[in-house]
Structures are given as structure tokens and as C-alpha cells.
């Protein structure tokens with residue numbers, strides 16, 4: 001079977017669900033480009049660009065960066081691609097972002113292929129995030145400034161308010177698949193692959 005030219009996967013799930021790790025593996029296996037908006041924004045902060053200086057306090061507080069900034073970033077990324085073969089990790093996060101992504105994809109003739117939702121209970125999420133911070137610190141690595149319990153809880157609240165409605169948005173179109181995100185990385189990855197067949 002020939003591969004479709006375009007492949008657009010949108011990873012949904014709360015902060016700490018493991019989207020980044022799973023998206024990375026899926027990207028490598030399927031030859032897709034992972035677009036992680038959190039990584040892109042943190043890179044701007046690390047390099048001290050104008051954008052980085054603008055968004056740093058927002059990231060530190062666990063708030064969402066304004067939609068127009070994200071949409072411009074994504075528009076730029078996709079514009080340079082001939083075939084749109086991507087995994088979105090952390091985007092869209094609001095209804096406005098989802099609608100704008102639809103417009104962009106329509107312009108490019110690249111429909112959404114799959115929307116796996118990684119489901120993980122709240123307390124497990126907080127434990128994972130706080131743990132991630134501690135482990136990075138123990139390895140002497142930079143700790144994400146938003147990986148503290150207080151900010152992690154705020155990110156969860158914002159997820160519930162702003163991002164959870166996207167579950168209905170994609171499920172109404174029959175694109176969403178629910179994946180149990182509790183288990184080892186391999187187990188969860190196996191479930192993701194299974195959900196995409």
C-alpha cells in the first residue's frame with residue numbers, strides 16, 4: 001500500500017500524560033515531524049529571543065500563551081512543508097487554535113488522520129510532573145520552571161477549562177480515540193499504535 005502524502009496526528013491529553021515521549025517515538029517510527037509547542041516556546045526562552053522574553057512569565061505561571069502567537073508559529077512551520085507529515089504535541093490547546101488549525105490544514109489539503117487522547121488520572125499526573133522535576137534536578141539537569149506542584153495544578157485546571165472541550169470537538173467528528181495512559185511507556189505506546197489501525 002502506498003503511504004498517504006499527508007499524515008496529521010494530534011496528541012491530546014493533560015499535562016504529564018506522556019504526550020511528548022510517546023509523540024517522539026511515533027514520529028520516529030512513522031517518519032513524521034514532531035511539533036511540540038512547549039519545546040518551541042522553551043527554546044525561545046532559552047535563547048532569549050523577543051518572543052522568549054515575552055512568553056517567559058506566562059510559561060512560569062503555567063498560563064497559556066495567547067492564541068495568535070501559537071497560530072503564527074504553527075502557520076510558519078507548516079508553510080515550509082511540502083507534504084504535511086506531522087505530530088502535534090501540545091497544540092491545539094484552545095477552541096480558537098483548533099478552528100484555526102482546521103483552516104490551515106484545509107488550505108494545505110491535509111486532513112487530520114488521528115487524534116489519540118492519553119487518559120491518566122489527576123493525582124498520577126501531578127506525581128509524574130513533580131517526579132520529573134526532582135529527577136532532572138538529581139541528574140543536575142535544568143528543571144522546568146513550571147514543574148512544581150503548584151504550577152502543575154494550575155496547568156491541569158487550565159487544561160480542564162480550555163483544552164478538555166477539544167475532546168468533544170474531535171470526537172463529534174469521529175476522529176478521537178481514547179488511550180489508557182497508565183502503564184509502562186511500551187505498554188502505552190502499544191495501545192497508541194493499536195488505536196491508529
Ligand code: ADP
Pocket residue numbers: 014015016037038039041058059062063064065066070089090091092093094097146155
Ligand atoms: P505540558 O503539556 O506538560 O503542560 P508543554 O510543554 O506542552 O507542557 O507546555 C508548556 C507551556 O507552554 C504551557 O503551560 C503553556 O504556557 C505553553 N504552551 C505550549 N503550547 C501551548 C499552546 N498550544 N497554547 C498556549 N500555550 C502553550
